[in-house]
Amino acid sequence: MTEKPIIEFQHVSKTYQNGTIGLKDINLSIPQGQFLVVVGLSGAGKSTLMRTINRMHDISTGNIFVDGESIVHLEGKELRRLRRSIGMIFQNFNLVKRSSVQRNVLSGRVGYYSTWKSTLGLFSKEDKQKAIEALQRVGLGEKLYSRADELSGGQQQRVAIARAFMQDPKIVLADEPIASLDPLTTESVMDDLKRLNEEFHITVIVNLHSVSLARRFGDRIIGLRGGELVYDEPISKVTEKDLEAIYQPVSIVKKSEVQA
């Protein structure tokens, strides 16, 4: 089951400029094709962890490898190439609401185009076809020409998944992708992510607040608390009790640590 790691964290720490600790000495190895769920209280560092992988955040110390290559010093074109290979899904979908669904989906592809070609909207026939297929994959083929803000929240999130798919990603990072959705749409969005994982062997990392979803969809669950990796188990070994412990407020844990 475990192949070569596609992502590797080595003693990664991140302190924000205002002194807040985001991550603290994280060591983590994520094999290619894994569906990894990250859990933890609000402020535990889940988003921070995720954003260090595509360098939307820089780290303070340590090293991160993606596909065997250290990414912490990438710049310019190299950095854009890394980002192009990593899809990202956001809690607020982050679609351009005034643009068509088609243009939103195609915008996932701009990393493969020169500035002037993308500026003039000169996408290839294959990519336009690919955009249609990506939309059909999430069940929204008929919305191709709709404006993004005409869609429901769940539909917008699935368009965002189609956009990420256009990148031909090796990795998809989803930061609380279902936090603003109802239970039913949650289901279909999680299914879409799972299918990317199973059919295309894409490594998927998802931040979730729902313990039951984490257990249903994940291959492995890691827990963060106060920027530290406090839990890391394959799904078969995860127990209800473990998860409860992760969700304990930091203050209580701190106190018990002091007493011990």
Place this chain on the structure above:
Amino acid sequence: MNIVPTRTFTQKYHVKTVVWLTLFILLVIGTAKMTGVDFIMFFANFGQFTALLQQMAKPDWQYTSLVVQPILETIQMALIGTTVGTLVAIPFSVLAARNIVKNKFLRGIIRFILNLVRTLPDLMLAALFVAIVGIGPVAGVFTLAIFSFGMISKLFYEAIETIDEGPLEALQAAGANKIQMVVFAVIPQVFNYFVSYFLYTFEINVRASTVLGYLGAGGIGVYLQRSLDQFAYGQTAIIILGILMVVLIIDGVSNTLRERLL
């Protein structure tokens, strides 16, 4: 636990609002005194104004055919000037927007240039260009282009600063470069504002170019000046009616466009 806090004295009696309002009123009165704005004289001499109005109430309709050409020239001047100014303003406004250019220094320089341009009075610009390129509409076009540039770039960068930054983040995360981010995530969000600011500036320019004509910068302004010099208020009336029509048309067009786009 859940008790509504009591307001402080300052909050309760809106002290800040009262202080600012008082200051503002004092400022208005003070400046009126200093600049010698004399309301009494204004009303005392009101008679002259009504006499002029009476004469203008008899438009010289025969004059109409003569003003069509210069009015068209004015519109052309305003259109070219506004367009050129807008095209130059677009890159500048992007570079001046806080959420696009994080480099304070670069942004500062750009904003300084923009402030400088806006400070130049358009009448001075017109006089300058008349001196350089000679009397005629070309001087007017240059003046209006620079005036539009200053005004539009400010309106544009303020519009850019109000956009939803989520899509910018998404594009960046997908490996887009800065220009691609602007084209895909910024322009679609501000395009409507751009169109309506363009039309707004165009309308201002049509009116401004009538004044510029006084300095020999072409268009209907030259005729306006002549009619006033010759006390031919019937002709003045025709010119004003013409300008009014143009402004109304532009306003109508811009309203329809805005409704369609929003």
